[in-house]
Amino acid sequence: MTNFQQSEALSRVQPSTTLAVTQKARELKAAGRDIISLGAGEPDFDTPDFIKDAAIQAIRDGKTKYTAVDGIPELKQAVATKFKRDNNLDYDLDQISIAPGGKAILYNALVATMNPGDEVIIPAPYWVSYPDMALLAGGKPVIVKADASNGFKLSPEALEAVITPKTKWLIFNSPSNPTGAAYTHNEIKALTDVLLRYPHVMVMSDDMYEHIVYDGFEFATPAEVEPALYDRTLTVNGASKAFAMTGWRIGFAGGPKPMIKAMAKVMSQSTSNPSSISQWASVAALNGDQSFLKERNDAFKERRDLVVSMLNQANGLTCATPEGAFYVYPSCEGVIGKATPNGVKISSDEDFAAALLEDEGVAIVFGAAFGLSPYFRVSYAAAIEQLEDACQRIQRFCASLT
Ligand SMILES: Cc1ncc(COP(=O)(O)O)c(C=O)c1O
Structure with missing residues (x-):
């Protein structure tokens, strides 16, 4: 053309x-x-062998057809169990979304919620895709500096300074791509204390690197730190980084029921379900030995x-x-x-x-x-x-x- x-x-x-x-x-x-x-x-x-074996078994068992749009119940259950085990978060199965990668989860959530002019707060340095996803979804990225003076972490003052009536989301990412910085429980609490004062702001917590932390660092996530934010937080995670499964394309999230339903609607008219085989492999990954x-x-x-x-x-x-x-x-x-x-x-x-x-x-x-x-x-x-x-x-x- x-x-x-x-x-x-x-x-x-x-x-x-x-x-x-x-x-x-x-x-x-x-x-x-x-x-x-x-x-x-x-x-x-x-990718660990026990995960590959589960995928091969799924193929042999003919688990090769369309699945429910936002994931098989077995994987949703494994994800719910993971959220409880690792994050002390309770999600029912209809509060869980499975998508073709963490990227798809984030994108579906933005497309499902953004109206023209809505703002998405993104601490910089940020993962390259956040601002462009916000733009593609019709919104406006609002970049706020989280520079080296604060260990590349967003301060509560800087957060509060950029919240407006049009703010729809804060995208929060810890441990961070690209800095590796991770927020302690108290550092998250300082941010969630600000958010408690702005009930119209939702939190997208990108926890993709949850399991990759060092020196005894204790991972925490906003919905766990501040249960009052549970109803307006999407807790995002996936198989890619933890299980070395980047090519398998499985991301997942726990969040409020209506948001999860809206994300399924986006998927139903775009990607449909993530690969059935990758889903079964991810069941094995999440339920298997994590050592x-x-x-x-x-x-x-x-x-x-x-x-x-x-x-x-x-x-x-x-x-x-x-x-x-x-x-x-x-x-x-x-x-x-x-x-x-x-x-x-x-x-x-x-x-x-x-x-x-x-x-x-x-x-x-x-x-x-x-x-x-x-x-x-x-x-x-x-x-x-x-x-x-x-x-x-x-x-x-x-x-x-x-
Ligand atoms: C911070 C962050 N979020 C999300 C993703 C997307 O992960 P996936 O490959 O599962 O789409 C990545 C991948 O680079 C990432 O670094």
Whole structure:
């Protein structure tokens, strides 16, 4: 089609930067370049065998047909049990939605609730998709800074300052993509205390990285911390990160009955049900032995510590130690204004990322994509040798800047 024109709604949004970086790294690799890609947001571990076995069994048993739009009762039950077990939250089965990925859950919820002009409060740095999803759903993202001075966490004062009569949602994400910052129970309580004063504001709590926390950190989620917010909170989670199941596409949420019903209506006229096979695999994942989560966290922690230490040794970089997820978000403020040996000037984190990829073949995502500069995101979901190599290259690159 030569005269293709995209819709106005789509014109307002950007393609996912993180996916674009991963794709660029893949292309350079295919072209023969020696590339280390630390851009992707997925565990490098494989899906555990007991989960794969459940999927194979589901195929053999002919569980290969359409299912109920927002999930099979068995998976809803497993999700309800998980919410009770891990978060002390009680949800009936008609308060649970299953969708093709955490992304779909968030998107369905926004489409099901947003009216033109409605505002969505998004702390920055944010996961790249939140603002664009809000725009696609016809709303207005309201970005509020949660910068390094407060450990990349939203303060109650900053939250209160951006609430208006048009605020529909606060999107809350802990542990965070891209910073790895996680809110303690008390830090969440300070925010929910503000929200208690604004009954028209709903909370979308994106808990995708719940299980990836370190040093004894105790995960908490808003509906658990403040039961008075239970009726206006959507607690979002999924199989992707915890169970290394990014390709299986299963996300889930617990929330108020009418909202869950509205989300099912969106799915009924768009995606229909998530893959039946992935749903059965997720039943096994949630009901099975969870001890591998700890083993994987131990490996992630070793990598986090290595990456933080090595990045802090690079000229001009400073890197905080995050509580969770598998990302670090170092500042590159100290190299802004410098130039590479080839004379390429580093004026922004985007320039830094491009020059690092060009000179040393390390793919990371620049901070502007997440709404807070000058920073960059490193995903340390990679083998330790690869991380060591990548960090040495970053150190060499920073040392080469003048
Ligand atoms: C914070 C956050 N929320 C949601 C998602 C989406 O997860 P899924 O792959 O299940 O759609 C991601 C994935 O990168 C994420 O980082």
